[in-house]
Amino acid sequence: MPRPAYTGEQIRQAEAPLLEAGEGDRLMRRAAGQLAAVCRRVLRLGGGTVYGRRVAVLTGPGNNGGDALFAAADLARRGAAVTLLHTLGTPHAAGLAAALSAGCRRVDIAQAPSHLGAADLVIDGVFGTGAKPQLPEDLVRLIRVWQASSARSEGQITVAVDVPTGIDASTGRSAQAAVQADWTVTFGGLKTGLFTGAGARASGRVVLAPIGLDFSDTVPDAWVYKRSDLRELVKAPTGEDHKYTRGVVGICAGSADYPGAAVLCTNAAVAAGAGMVRITGDERLRSAVTSHVPEAVAADGRVQVWAVGPGSPGSDRTEAAFSSGEPVIADAGALDHLPERLPAGSIITPHAGELERLLKARGHSVQRSQIEQDQLRWARTAARELDAVVLLKGHRTVIAEPDGTVHLPPAGSANLATAGSGDVLTGVLAALLAERAAAKGHLEPGVTAVTAAAAVLLHGRAGKSATHASGLPRAVEQAVLKARAR
Numbered sequence: 001m002p003r004p005a006y007t008g009e010q011i012r013q014a015e016a017p018l019l020e021a022g023e024g025d026r027l028m029r030r031a032a033g034q035l036a037a038v039c040r041r042v043l044r045l046g047g048g049t050v051y052g053r054r055v056a057v058l059t060g061p062g063n064n065g066g067d068a069l070f071a072a073a074d075l076a077r078r079g080a081a082v083t084l085l086h087t088l089g090t091p092h093a094a095g096l097a098a099a100l101s102a103g104c105r106r107v108d109i110a111q112a113p114s115h116l117g118a119a120d121l122v123i124d125g126v127f128g129t130g131a132k133p134q135l136p137e138d139l140v141r142l143i144r145v146w147q148a149s150s151a152r153s154e155g156q157i158t159v160a161v162d163v164p165t166g167i168d169a170s171t172g173r174s175a176q177a178a179v180q181a182d183w184t185v186t187f188g189g190l191k192t193g194l195f196t197g198a199g200a201r202a203s204g205r206v207v208l209a210p211i212g213l214d215f216s217d218t219v220p221d222a223w224v225y226k227r228s229d230l231r232e233l234v235k236a237p238t239g240e241d242h243k244y245t246r247g248v249v250g251i252c253a254g255s256a257d258y259p260g261a262a263v264l265c266t267n268a269a270v271a272a273g274a275g276m277v278r279i280t281g282d283e284r285l286r287s288a289v290t291s292h293v294p295e296a297v298a299a300d301g302r303v304q305v306w307a308v309g310p311g312s313p314g315s316d317r318t319e320a321a322f323s324s325g326e327p328v329i330a331d332a333g334a335l336d337h338l339p340e341r342l343p344a345g346s347i348i349t350p351h352a353g354e355l356e357r358l359l360k361a362r363g364h365s366v367q368r369s370q371i372e373q374d375q376l377r378w379a380r381t382a383a384r385e386l387d388a389v390v391l392l393k394g395h396r397t398v399i400a401e402p403d404g405t406v407h408l409p410p411a412g413s414a415n416l417a418t419a420g421s422g423d424v425l426t427g428v429l430a431a432l433l434a435e436r437a438a439a440k441g442h443l444e445p446g447v448t449a450v451t452a453a454a455a456v457l458l459h460g461r462a463g464k465s466a467t468h469a470s471g472l473p474r475a476v477e478q479a480v481l482k483a484r485a486r
């Protein structure tokens with residue numbers, strides 16, 4: 001199931017009672033012990049040893065550096081050749097004492113490039129949750145020189161302590177430069193910023209190291225998904241089901257210029273397992289769709305969820321779907337005709353360019369590139385203002401609820417960067433949402449958002465085995481069957 005993630009501030013609040021109770025040292029030892037265990041594991045990958053390996057440890061002035069220094073001591077005791085490279089301020093005193101007495105060697109920071117280049121393992125303990133946004137210039141230069149260097153030892157592994165330096169733990173934003181880690185060992189709870197934006201690119205594989213923090217009274221900031229979550233998220237029909245209990249999708253898509261969008265969206269809804277799919281449109285459009293998707297029904301009747309907008313269906317059809325009162329998925333062309341209030345449980349599915357248009361029309365001065373750099377902020381802004389769930393598409397897709405909770409599925413296959421693939425996502429989401437609406441009688445924002453994450457996971461997996469949009473529905477069907485079988 002999806003895992004909760006927190007802001008840096010929430011993590012610090014959860015730590016506060018333990019620090020007040022004088023547990024700070026014990027927390028740090030626990031954190032450092034688990035950090036060292038991951039470092040030993042990565043050094044041993046492929047039959048390697050800890051003994052005799054070159055380890056470079058970058059430290060900063062706070063507790064993040066303290067964690068790194070205690071882990072350095074552990075590795076030195078096991079025979080690693082550990083070099084300490086302190087970047088700024090005063091190093092954590094107890095950590096430094098432990099590292100030096102275990103045999104780590106302190107080296108002037110001016111020599112950092114050669115030590116960083118030669119290391120088998122680099123531990124990044126400069127800043128963690130205490131990081132301020134602007135990095136000192138020397139540090140920016142050092143990170144850039146090291147990470148771009150062609151002299152880096154082959155197979156070098158970087159392990160970030162808690163958060164890669166240069167990444168904001170809460171937002172995933174990076175100001176000027178960020179350490180690109182292969183692994184991040186994060187303490188107490190997952191941080192939202194490790195799974196979005198620059199943070200998702202920088203954190204590599206994230207290992208959660210528990211240190212006994214209590215989050216029972218904390219509402220998670222985000223939910224983080226992994227591919228295997230599909231198993232729990234995709235429902236298989238039972239013997240009691242019939243087509244109406246499995247959900248009826250209405251599709252309002254396609255036009256004379258874009259008939260294909262209606263075909264793709266309808267085909268995808270059918271492939272994702274909708275009980276029934278109804279389509280709207282004139283005679284020509286209906287026959288174009290039914291000739292490709294014979295299961296689609298052109299007759300009027302009950303619909304549980306409307307998919308509206310792919311292929312610019314025009315304002316009359318769009319407004320008719322919106323005024324039905326049933327939840328809608330508003331995509332593409334429908335985003336220009338949003339009503340004052342969307343029906344409860346509805347979701348909009350813009351890409352960054354469409355969200356720019358939508359936000360500008362509501363008085364925000366924001367560019368597409370700013371939305372791409374801070375997906376969380378702008379998806380949350382739109383969700384709050386529209387009082388609807390927002391699915392902001394991209395290499396990594398972000399789903400925001402009106403209360404600010406975000407859902408972060410992993411990146412899908414880059415094969416999805418092709419015209420029409422968004423129409424397929426809308427169809428998949430319509431099928432999954434109609435199933436939920438049929439089962440529950442109504443949709444709450446949280447249910448819509450989790451279901452949207454499931455649709456993104458299915459779409460992302462389907463992208464692996466299709467090179468173009470009309471190949472996607474078949475791949476969606478395979479992904480659904482695989483998820484149901486487990």
Ligand SMILES: NC(=O)C1=CN([C@@H]2O[C@H](COP(=O)(O)OP(=O)(O)OC[C@H]3O[C@@H](n4cnc5c(N)ncnc54)[C@H](O)[C@@H]3O)[C@@H](O)[C@H]2O)[C@@H](O)CC1
Pocket residue numbers: 015019024027028029031060061062063064065067089126127128129130131132133134135136161162163187211
């Ligand atoms: N508080 C706790 O109980 C625990 C904290 N732990 C570690 O402690 C970290 C947080 O420690 P801290 O609060 O000391 O914070 P950090 O170690 O992240 O950094 C704080 C220090 O760096 C300086 N600094 C931050 N950003 C800067 C910038 N951009 N330019 C110049 N100076 C900057 C600050 O002024 C401060 O001196 C966590 O990320 C985690 O690694 C762990 O040991 C687990 C327990």
Ligand SMILES: Nc1ncnc2c1ncn2[C@@H]1O[C@H](COP(=O)(O)OP(=O)(O)O)[C@@H](O)[C@H]1O
Pocket residue numbers: 332351393394395396397411412413414415416417418419420421422423424425459
């Ligand atoms: N590089 C990429 N990696 C992963 N997924 C991508 C990438 N580019 C686009 N996608 C996904 O493909 C879909 C494209 O949708 P959209 O932009 O609406 O295209 P269209 O309107 O042509 O169907 C979205 O689901 C998006 O998240």
Ligand SMILES: [K+]
Pocket residue numbers: 064124125126127128160161162163164165
């Ligand atoms: K760090």
